[in-house]
Amino acid sequence: MNLNLKNPVVFFDLETTGTNINSDRIVEICYLKVYPNGNEESKTLRINPEMHIPEESSSIHGIYDEDVANCPTFKEVAKNIARDIEGADLAGFNSNRFDIPVLAEEFLRAGVDIDMSKRKFIDVQVIFHKMEQRTLSAAYKFYCEKNLDDAHTAEADTRATYEVLKAQLDRYPELQNDMAFLADFSSYSKNVDFAGRVVYDDNDVEVFNFGKYKGVPVSDVFKKDPGYYSWMLNSDFTLNTKAVLTKIKLREFNGK
Known part of the structure; x- marks a missing residue:
């Protein structure tokens, strides 16, 4: 075919x-x-x-x-x-x-x-x-x-x-x-980043897909635990994942 x-x-x-x-x-x-x-x-x-x-x-x-x-x-x-x-x-x-x-x-x-x-x-x-x-x-x-x-x-x-x-x-x-x-x-999840560290939930909200904040909206984590963003930027995550996180953080900051 x-x-x-x-x-x-x-x-x-x-x-x-x-x-x-x-x-x-x-x-x-x-x-x-x-x-x-x-x-x-x-x-x-x-x-x-x-x-x-x-x-x-x-x-x-x-x-x-x-x-x-x-x-x-x-x-x-x-x-x-x-x-x-x-x-x-x-x-x-x-x-x-x-x-x-x-x-x-x-x-x-x-x-x-x-x-x-x-x-x-x-x-x-x-x-x-x-x-x-x-x-x-x-x-x-x-x-x-x-x-x-x-x-x-x-x-x-x-x-x-x-x-x-x-x-x-x-x-x-x-x-x-x-x-x-x-x-x-052919997709198991709706990835936001290519590595699948951040995915969309059923409401199309970006949530973490790993660790202690799995299933929690990224924007909520950044509000209650600001250091988590810095930790991820300085850890062994892909450049694409870090770019996605930065985009979300800037969007939330500009939306204030």
Whole structure:
């Protein structure tokens, strides 16, 4: 089944130095842009992460320090990537919990202002887990009846994710071929920040999603415990989370 698109959708996958969305960096990015008319464009870039790639990560994706030593840094290609995904929705496999937060952090470090608030985010892994509870290689075998021979290479994973989503639409009639529906279906919560530290509650109020103030409106916490904002800014939270908190704090201050 071909995708029913109102806007282009970019399927993408990252290979990174590790799994910490706060501090780990991209070493490879592949994205496949699918247009409403069915045309496709793909690009794969190796990135110099400006840090050592741990051996345990290299053993998974096969990318070592010497492989990216002469590659551009993310800052050097950030504007080109931002231009390529401009106006497009984003899709991936475990992308809502990892790839999108990592990509957002890299853009912030590079000083590239990209507004992703109006994008739709389709996480094929979430759809898969809700429907079948498997991994990407198993999903590819299950839905597409193919073996994912080059698993953990960004290009193979990106292409497989695209094919799996199309096959999911063919298999499940209850899935609507609509990016807004799929974005909602593939989300476990309504995140305010990409890391999911702040979410919207049932009344669309921003509340903390962790710790002693879980479920409490952010604005209420800032009023009764002003030091909590400073603590978060000085702790190991993502730049995106800190920016969201600052935006809420400024909004509340200006609304006084």
